Amino acid sequence: MGMTMTQKILAAHAGLSEVKAGQLIEAKLDLCLGNDITAPVAIDEFERCKACGVFDKSRVALVMDHFTPNKDIKAAEQVKRVREFATKHDVENFFDVGRMGVEHAVLPEQGLVGPGDCIIGADSHTCTYGALGAFSTGVGSTDLAAAMATGTAWFKVPSAIKVELTGKPNRYVGGKDLILHLIGLIGVDGALYRSLEFTGEGVAQLSMDDRLCVANMAIEAGAKNGIFPVDDVTLAYVEGRFKREIKVFEADQDATYDEVIKIDLSTLRPTVALPHLPENTKTIDEINNKIDIDQVVIGSCTNGRIEDMRAAAQILKGRKVAKGVRCIVIPATQQIWLDSMHEGLFDIFINAGAVVSTPTCGPCLGGHMGILAAGERAVSTTNRNFVGRMGHVKSEVYLANPYVAAASAVTGKITDPATL
Numbered sequence: 353m354g355m356t357m358t359q360k361i362l363a364a365h366a367g368l369s370e371v372k373a374g375q376l377i378e379a380k381l382d383l384c385l386g387n388d389i390t391a392p393v394a395i396d397e398f399e400r401c402k403a404c405g406v407f408d409k410s411r412v413a414l415v416m417d418h419f420t421p422n423k424d425i426k427a428a429e430q431v432k433r434v435r436e437f438a439t440k441h442d443v444e445n446f447f448d449v450g451r452m453g454v455e456h457a458v459l460p461e462q463g464l465v466g467p468g469d470c471i472i473g474a475d476s477h478t479c480t481y482g483a484l485g486a487f488s489t490g491v492g493s494t495d496l497a498a499a500m501a502t503g504t505a506w507f508k509v510p511s512a513i514k515v516e517l518t519g520k521p522n523r524y525v526g527g528k529d530l531i532l533h534l535i536g537l538i539g540v541d542g543a544l545y546r547s548l549e550f551t552g553e554g555v556a557q558l559s560m561d562d563r564l565c566v567a568n569m570a571i572e573a574g575a576k577n578g579i580f581p582v583d584d585v586t587l588a589y590v591e592g593r594f595k596r597e598i599k600v601f602e603a604d605q606d607a608t609y610d611e612v613i614k615i616d617l618s619t620l621r622p623t624v625a626l627p628h629l630p631e632n633t634k635t636i637d638e639i640n641n642k643i644d645i646d647q648v649v650i651g652s653c654t655n656g657r658i659e660d661m662r663a664a665a666q667i668l669k670g671r672k673v674a675k676g677v678r679c680i681v682i683p684a685t686q687q688i689w690l691d692s693m694h695e696g697l698f699d700i701f702i703n704a705g706a707v708v709s710t711p712t713c714g715p716c717l718g719g720h721m722g723i724l725a726a727g728e729r730a731v732s733t734t735n736r737n738f739v740g741r742m743g744h745v746k747s748e749v750y751l752a753n754p755y756v757a758a759a760s761a762v763t764g765k766i767t768d769p770a771t772l
Contacts, residue, residue, distance in 0.1 A: 354604025356512040358547040361487040365470040373511035384499040385473030388416040392433045397497035406441045407503035413445040415455035418713045423720040453685030453711040456480040456653035466590045467582045468599025479570045482579035483563035489577045510576040512547040514609040517554025519618035524769045527562030528753040531569040532623040536633030544574035554617045560589045561659040568654050569735050572630040625751035628739045636768040647730040648761040651682025652716045655733035660754040665697040667758035673705035674764035680722045682709040718742045731760045
């Protein structure tokens with residue numbers, strides 16, 4: 353019986369000729385990741401079990417991004433804990449102020465993850481790296497502790513859903529709309545502990561930034577991971593960037609899938625997830641100019657990349673943010689920040705009345721840099737809109753792509769960018 357792409361990667365890292373869905377395996381890891389919230393807990397466990405050191409100082413990444421620059425004393429203490437651990441164990445990939453960025457944008461950009469890798473991270477959106485043809489998934493801090501010490505992790509091999517893509521996205525439609533459409537179809541548990549494997553001729557029509565967005569939100573459908581095939585787009589992205597051998601895995605022709613979902617990209621419309629679940633989706637046509645907003649956030653590990661910055665700037669150029677609306681733009685890494693500045697995007701944002709932040713996850717998890725008060729509504733390019741996600745439990749978050757977010761900032765209502 354054939355294997356899916358995910359199953360082939362797991363088999364290779366477990367040293368097995370084949371694996372089957374439901375099988376328990378122990379696999380070698382190419383990288384393990386922690387952040388300023390999850391790493392301190394992992395470090396406590398690491399030291400409690402008296403581990404002598406990290407398994408490989410080049411294969412542990414610690415990214416200070418959620419409350420960094422530190423928002424309060426507690427955040428400062430957590431980062432200090434991680435900083436001291438990184439220094440003690442000579443961890444090469446420690447990202448703090450000056451180097452830091454949103455973790456799931458930093459690692460691909462820095463070439464720390466790539467095709468064929470097996471990666472875990474103590475953050476649920478670690479599934480982002482499937483965009484590069486890697487198996488990557490989120491784990492708890494205890495699993496991260498064990499991984500930092502041993503370089504291995506156990507998995508239950510997932511079954512898979514094949515998502516066949518055809519067509520080409522229209523203007524103002526991108527990866528965010530694809531994944532919100534899919535989650536709207538199958539629900540937030542529709543892919544529970546399964547792999548979402550994206551295939552078909554339509555894959556070639558998606559940029560790497562689109563794919564990173566789609567894979568990032570696989571977890572919002574309950575998936576163990578999301579993964580794309582390695583093609584010319586992938587190879588162009590990792591060339592001169594990825595630091596290890598590129599390993600390309602392809603699904604067998606006779607691989608077994610639980611189901612096949614077909615999506616014609618040309619039929620997609622800008623899609624918005626209404627409160628309080630990513631599955632509560634409507635197209636922009638259903639809600640255009642009907643919902644007043646107070647804040648817009650453009651950034652995060654989902655949509656804080658350079659294409660997202662350019663999309664927002666395209667809409668905001670020559671326009672003004674509506675009176676009473678706060679528009680916060682957050683490039684996801686230092687490099688994206690620099691690129692945006694040199695391209696003149698910051699001039700557009702500032703002239704429009706928006707504010708530009710240093711890279712941070714802050715508003716996405718209701719941490720800092722954009723907290724909502726009771727009764728306030730935000731359009732956000734982030735990945736979750738749960739109750740209280742960005743602040744008060746009586747606030748509301750609407751998930752959308754950067755075009756829609758920027759257009760909404762201009763009008764003060766959730767708006768179709770094509771109507772501006």
